[in-house]
Amino acid sequence: MNHLTPRIDPRVLRTRELLRNAVIELLEEMDIEKISVNRIAERAGINRVTFYLHYRDIPDMLEKMADAMVEDILQVVNEHSHLEENGEWPMLENLLKHIADHSRFYKIILTSRQITIFTDRLFKLLSDIITTRLVKKDQDNDISTTNIQREIAIWYGSSALIGTIIAWLRNDMPYTPLYLARQITLMRSQ
Amino acid sequence: MNHLTPRIDPRVLRTRELLRNAVIELLEEMDIEKISVNRIAERAGINRVTFYLHYRDIPDMLEKMADAMVEDILQVVNEHSHLEENGEWPMLENLLKHIADHSRFYKIILTSRQITIFTDRLFKLLSDIITTRLVKKDQDNDISTTNIQREIAIWYGSSALIGTIIAWLRNDMPYTPLYLARQITLMRSQ
């Protein structure tokens, strides 16, 4: 028996999954401001009061879903964390593959207007990764080679990356993860 | 008398400005989901019903404010539309100056979570500008010099630009518009 996962009542798991699926479905159909606890519960086929047994309100629910997303992505990123080999950046390709594999989910949560919690979290995650990458680069070069402020480079790079991913999803992924990863890498290596 | 501006009842102008100011104030104090028509009217010192004489609902009001923002920016951008001279990009500097000059407004509307209408519009505007710029570049070079998809380059460039501007505002503009414009130009010229 796994001591780290103290075995949760299957009813809880079931209810939470019904709620999560209901939200995803509704987000596909309408804007977030039209989605009420009423609607979520109705779609999930559970009592409205039960919603409050699991989440404080809708923003709280989205936040917890965002936490889960970050967990997922961190796993994918760390899995293949061999740092860049011969100019390539396998992490990026794997991230894009992961997103493509769960594109229904990611398309909804990253491209729905008004829901910034998921993009905010992803932005933070990418910023951290790029920061690490830039620090390492500077150390390798002994001196800071460029005359570009690191802070600005991080803003620029993270925004570009997440924005490109979102546009890629909005346009129903017209390029393969590998191709897009290579194109991005071309633009990154100024 | 100006035939293009058919003289609007000063009461209307007054009411709309009170409403706009109220929204800006409230956005500084709380998240968008806490802002109701009730609160806006109360803060503006007008009757709640009067709000509906001007706007259908809050999203409609924000949309109209976004329209006005785009108008403003287009004016600034077209004003100095001499295309890039000796590698510099005066348009970018002027845009950043304009934002800095109205930083209270832009900080609120571009950095408040959940309000994507303003960033969406700005993104579209920047995309168009960058598209024009890339097309011109390709024509100058006769052949498409890079092996980077133009579409991806536009996604990448627009996202990077707007994301950098937002981060700059979030951090209370630690660089001058000129300096930031030069740094961005350095990164753009891959």
Add this chain to the structure above:
DNA sequence: GGACTAAATATACACTGTGTAGTATAGTTT
């Protein structure tokens, strides 16, 4: 399998906000 426990349901309530009436009042234009 029976007792215990926890989750989910059913129902109700006070509250806030929405959008739309009808009428009265005040300001604007000519």
Add this chain to the structure above:
DNA sequence: AAACTATACTACACAGTGTATATTTAGTCC
């Protein structure tokens, strides 16, 4: 001054929120 129109005031039906209480149902443990 008269005609016009924006705003104020009041009221109403409706939808959604968050909480409380009692009850039923399902899962767990021995």
